[in-house]
Amino acid sequence: MDDIFRQGKEFIEGIKPGSRVVVIMDTDADGLAGARIVEYVLERRGIQPVLIFPGKGEWAYSEQTIKSVRSVEPEYIIAVDTGSSVQNPYAPIPTLVIDHHYPLGGKPRDIVFCSSYGRKPVETASLISYLIGKEITDLTPIEWVVLLGVIGDLGDTKEFPFLEPLVKKYTKTQVRKAVGLLNSARRASSCDVSTAYQALREASSPRDIVEGRSPLIEKLRQYKDELQSELEKARRSRPFFAGENVAVCLDSGCLVQGIIASIWANKFPKYRCLAANKGYLPGEIVFNLRTRRQDNLIDYLHNLLKDCKIEGSYGYGHNKATGGRMSPESFILLLKKMGFSEEVVKKFE
Ligand SMILES: [Mn+2]
Numbered sequence: 001m002d003d004i005f006r007q008g009k010e011f012i013e014g015i016k017p018g019s020r021v022v023v024i025m026d027t028d029a030d031g032l033a034g035a036r037i038v039e040y041v042l043e044r045r046g047i048q049p050v051l052i053f054p055g056k057g058e059w060a061y062s063e064q065t066i067k068s069v070r071s072v073e074p075e076y077i078i079a080v081d082t083g084s085s086v087q088n089p090y091a092p093i094p095t096l097v098i099d100h101h102y103p104l105g106g107k108p109r110d111i112v113f114c115s116s117y118g119r120k121p122v123e124t125a126s127l128i129s130y131l132i133g134k135e136i137t138d139l140t141p142i143e144w145v146v147l148l149g150v151i152g153d154l155g156d157t158k159e160f161p162f163l164e165p166l167v168k169k170y171t172k173t174q175v176r177k178a179v180g181l182l183n184s185a186r187r188a189s190s191c192d193v194s195t196a197y198q199a200l201r202e203a204s205s206p207r208d209i210v211e212g213r214s215p216l217i218e219k220l221r222q223y224k225d226e227l228q229s230e231l232e233k234a235r236r237s238r239p240f241f242a243g244e245n246v247a248v249c250l251d252s253g254c255l256v257q258g259i260i261a262s263i264w265a266n267k268f269p270k271y272r273c274l275a276a277n278k279g280y281l282p283g284e285i286v287f288n289l290r291t292r293r294q295d296n297l298i299d300y301l302h303n304l305l306k307d308c309k310i311e312g313s314y315g316y317g318h319n320k321a322t323g324g325r326m327s328p329e330s331f332i333l334l335l336k337k338m339g340f341s342e343e344v345v346k347k348f349e
Contacts, residue, residue, distance in 0.1 A: 029152030189253030
């Protein structure tokens with residue numbers, strides 16, 4: 001076993017039965033699958049962790065999540081698929097981060113950083129959890145869960161041929177459908193990730209999720225329908241142009257801005273495409289900025305706003321896919337800096 005994974009295994013094995021452990025995760029299929037594998041392994045070892053799901057507009061290191069984690073007074077924290085932060089906001093509580101994203105600002109201190117970033121191929125968070133977990137306990141009963149994360153993040157398992165027997169057994173079609181249902185929970189207006197997780201927990205195969213009739217699965221279907229109809233509406237919003245920039249204004253309770261920004265970015269590969277949603281969080285504009293150009297959008301945003309006083313946060317994520325959330329006043333400033341006319345700006349108010 002590689003050193004980087006051994007550290008993760010040793011961290012989990014060092015937790016005494018009965019300890020208070022918090023598991024936090026990213027809310028997509030890879031994060032949920034990784035968290036489920038970690039929870040399963042801990043349960044086998046006599047530990048019942050508390051799972052904390054970041055709420056709407058939150059993530060593992062946002063103020064609200066930190067508050068919820070601290071209120072449990074955990075003795076250990078395990079973060080799955082969450083990205084990392086150089087300053088560990090949870091220090092000095094022993095923390096394990098299982099991740100595969102670029103470590104923003106460098107390798108984090110004060111934590112056990114079990115990251116596949118820079119490896120070839122890069123294992124997703126659920127796959128790292130699986131590889132660690134199966135060195136600790138028999139994962140056969142939940143072996144299918146790893147497929148949700150790998151296929152959810154990468155679309156297939158071709159970089160990891162050792163997963164082929166599992167794909168044959170559970171089929172890619174069923175896994176993809178299950179991923180779609182699980183991911184719709186975080187995108188729904190209620191951002192009800194806990195239901196997706198409980199549905200995953202009660203299932204014993206991807207097919208159970210796809211064909212299940214339990215109240216949890218029915219709820220996931222409603223989320224998927226809600227998302228679909230909100231996306232249809234959002235796709236009809238007209239784009240506005242200014243120089244090399246395109247902007248659309250959305251008004252949806254669902255997490256649609258990222259999907260819409262990438263649709264426009266694919267349609268207009270020479271532009272930076274901004275999708276702003278004024279209906280997602282009360283009193284704030286949440287936006288995504290994407291492009292197919294050879295551009296660094298994070299630098300672009302920071303340069304554009306460097307002399308401005310902005311209420312909100314922005315410019316995390318990836319070079320070609322970033323975003324933020326701001327007060328309406330700050331967002332209008334951003335639009336103006338991007339070159340949009342007074343007339344266009346009014347549509348976003
Ligand atoms: Mn992931």
